[in-house]
Amino acid sequence: MPGVALTWEQVLGIATLLAEARVPELEVVAPAHVEEDVVWAARLREAALGVRVSGLVYAAGAECRAHLADVGAAADRCEVLMPLAAARVPHERGAKQRAMTAALDHAASLGVTAGAGFPHAFQVEPVFVCDMCAAAAGAGADRVTIYDTNGSADPFSVFALIARAKQTVRLPVFFHGHNDLGLATANAYAAARAGADGLDVTVNGLGDRAGNASLEQVAMLLHLRGLDTGIVLPALKALSDRVARESGVPVPPLAPIVGAFAATHVSPGHMEALGAFEAFDAALVGLERKTTGG
Secondary structure (H helix, E strand, C coil), X not given: CCCCCCCHHHHXXXXXXXXXXXXXXXXXXXHHHHHHHHHHHHHHHHCCCCCEEEEEEECCCCCHHHHHHHHHHHCCEEEEECCCCCCCCCCCHHHHHHXXXXXXXXXXXXXXXXXXXXXXXXXXXXXXXXHHHHHHHHCCCCCEEEEECCCCCCHHHHHHHHHHHHHHCCCCEEEEEECCCCCHHHHHHHHHHCXXXXXXXXXXXXXXXXXXXXXXXXXHHHHHCCCCCCCCHHHHHHHHHHHHHHHCCCCCCCCCCCCCCCCEECCHHHCCCHHHHCCCCHHHHCCCCEECCC
């Protein structure tokens, strides 16, 4: 995220809280700066927090093989990224598939556990996405991740594509959503309803542009809809506060779940039945209900 840079002490502190919240995997290595991030990945792995550590590698990158080796040595697993939009190299679809399968083959030769991720998956036809998923499965991917890279998808298109991918491969299918249209949480929920096995999320929704699907919003929504995530909900407020403090990016008071006003009532009409105006019990995430009305 622009303007955010953390020290090792800050990273370790946040990672420790994530582990306490029972987040199962920390994606630490970004594909644009693998050399720097593998150092953090290795140190987090050595910290033995009880979570998987993973990273991203561009399948068509000039240093793909070296990066696969680096991530494989530092982390528990990696994700081979192949952007599906024609504007991203390689431009030709056959070349995209060949580069992806070659990267997965090389990961296997190194003994590195690797999945395949598909940025821009909602900017191409679903049949192409599923063809790439099938090719990834054939090349030994341990899972596939469907990316709504520019945040243009909606819950209906997400449900349809995730369901189709689940029918195509017998692999775990993950969803990665951005919030450019304010739909990241809804899209993540739609993916889960369609059978997604995992969701990429960030604390407070931090990320490029308008950010990503928010951990606290997605975890609460799935909990309320009866879908078990394993996330410790009471740990979310302290985690959100810590990330806001360390990143320097404050949580808006109107933010769902963890915002300062999320459990505050102003209207006098609420006072006779406060619970009827709340979507969730504020105590679940360590919030205190407040009233400022008559």
